Amino acid sequence: MFEKTALNVRNQRTQNLVRTLFLLMTVLLILPVLVILGVLVAKGGSMLSWEFLFGEPTNGMTAGGIFPALIGTVWLVAVALLASVPLGIAAAIYLSEYAPDNAFTRVINLAIINLAGVPSIVHALFGVGAFVLFFNFGVSILAASLTLAIMTLPVVIVATRESLQAVPQAFREACWNMGATRWQTIWKVVLPNAVSGILTGVILEVSRTAGETAPIMFTGAAFFLPLLPQSVNDPTMAMSLHLYVISTQVPGIPEALPYGVALVLILMVLCMNSVSIAFRMYLRGRKKW
Amino acid sequence: MVGAAVRTEPPPTPMVAVSDLSIHYDGVPALEGVSLEIRRNEIFGIIGPANSGKTSFLRALNRMDDFTRGMQVGGRVLVDGHDVRRVRNVYALRSRIGVVFPLPVGLPMSVYDNVALSPRLGGIRGKAKLDVIVERCLRRAALWDEVKDRLKSLGSLLSGGQQQRLTIARALSQEPDILLLDEFSIAVDPVTTMRIEDVLKELRDELTIVLVTNLVQQARRLADRTAFFLGGRCVEILPTEEMFTGTVQDPRTREYVEGRFG
Secondary structure (H helix, E strand, C coil), X not given: CCCCCHHHHHHHHHHHHHHHHXXXXXXXXXXXXXXXXXXXXXXHHHHCCHHHHHCCEECCCCEECCHHHHHHHHHHHHXXXXXXXXXXXXXXXXXXXXXXXXXXXXXXXXXXXXXXHCCHHHHHHHHHHHHHHHCCCCCCHHHHHHHXXXXXXXXXXXXXXXXXXXXXXXXXXXXXXXXXXXXHHHHHHHHHHHHHHHHHHHHHHHHHHHHCCHHHHCCCEXXXXXXXXXXXXXXXXXXXXXXXXXXXXXXXXXXXXXXXXXHHHHHHHHHHHHHHHHHHHHHHHHCCC | CCHHHHCCCCCCCCCEEEEEEEEEECCEEEEEEEEEEECCCCXXXXXXXXXXXXXXXXXXXXXHHHHCCCEEEEEEEEECXXXXXXXXXXXXHHHCEEEECCCXXXXXXXXXXXXXXXXXXXXXXXXXXXXXXXXXXXXXXXXXXXXXXXXXXXXXXXXXXXXXXXXXXXXXXXXXXXXXXXXXXXXXXXXXXXXXXXXXXXXXXXXXXXEECCCHHHHHHXXXXXXXXXXXXXXXXXXXXXXXXXXXXCHHHHHHHXXXXX
């Protein structure tokens, strides 16, 4: 009664083929990640030591540690997040919860998409013009971080907007029917259920901010600056620029050094991300509907 | 009901008075020329097939059109004598009208917080006060005994029938004058439906209930008067028993009530 027909066999074969194909592509996808990590660990793993992490560069950056760059990147990422996360979330809440569907809203949405497509070097030049010169922040952490913030704003906005829109409309309706205002509804019901999605956006932003080189090159990151920044008005070294500099600009660099710096940069981003990933998993565990 | 005719008190203002109500969505009519009155402390049933404008009618009562893109409401709606178009505090209006949806909406927060949400929005803070409100509302919704030991667990994890009673408890926590029920039993098992119906009968003493239902027999069991909506018009309004015992004006009502429709 349940014999396979020729059609069943054909369907089954297609199904297997498709599944294998997709599996193959997924494996191909993680291959570069594994290779990158593998090469970095193999070639730069020997560099990892307390002196490397907490020392300053010496001998024309051919030896010593990377502490100023490490601290600089933490500064840049932190200040950029402080600027872009509140701004991005506010804009996303407006677009998702308040904005009427009209020409103005559509123009804003278009602008956000376009902002995401602007090359980072163009952001860098904008940062020089706007923050370094016009607002007179000088070459500083503030100017560099604001440039990074503008660049990563679309990531935060889009991720936040998507996760707000993923909250079922029925929840909002239930709340409105009780006599809640839009803001009460957002605060009590929508945001708590969108937090994990918003965090995803922040994670993406951290990774991108920490790794960007071009936007900070002219706005706040210095070639070599053994002193740690004292405030956001100081320029600073940064991991990404340091990596660029020692790989291309300085002769006589030991081969392991750039790999070591790259490895630390990746581990740093992983560390920052894992905190928010852990937090997100905690929130996910509580969210069910 | 011989005694009812002897009553001599002047008629109080109706809880809801609707005149010439029309509702359009982006210009497409959903409801046209509906005029009716809902009396205090009655269960007012609304029956009718899908797309007859029942839900739209409910949405117009508490001005949910404010939140619905493209929904235009014409005509006049008086709630407790106040024109809902002109009320100064639309949020206060909504908080006096409890709504229960077809599919239970347990908000993804604890059972306790679900019921305490509306009092909290209204500014009630103290835990002792909230405890009292939560217990009272859950008891009135016939849910207390089932959830009293897990008030902290997620409301959205309760079974469908429990969630529906949770939404009724939540609506009651608003201390509403009017309760709007939109096909509340659609996702609820028959036993729970009966329990909720018993709850509603008791609530009739305290508030006015508008019961939209596609179960004709449910309207018969509960409603004092019943309106029959069809294609965006109110065909007729009758004391429920008359509707079911054949004294209808319109043959379409009889056909619908007897299940010989469409």
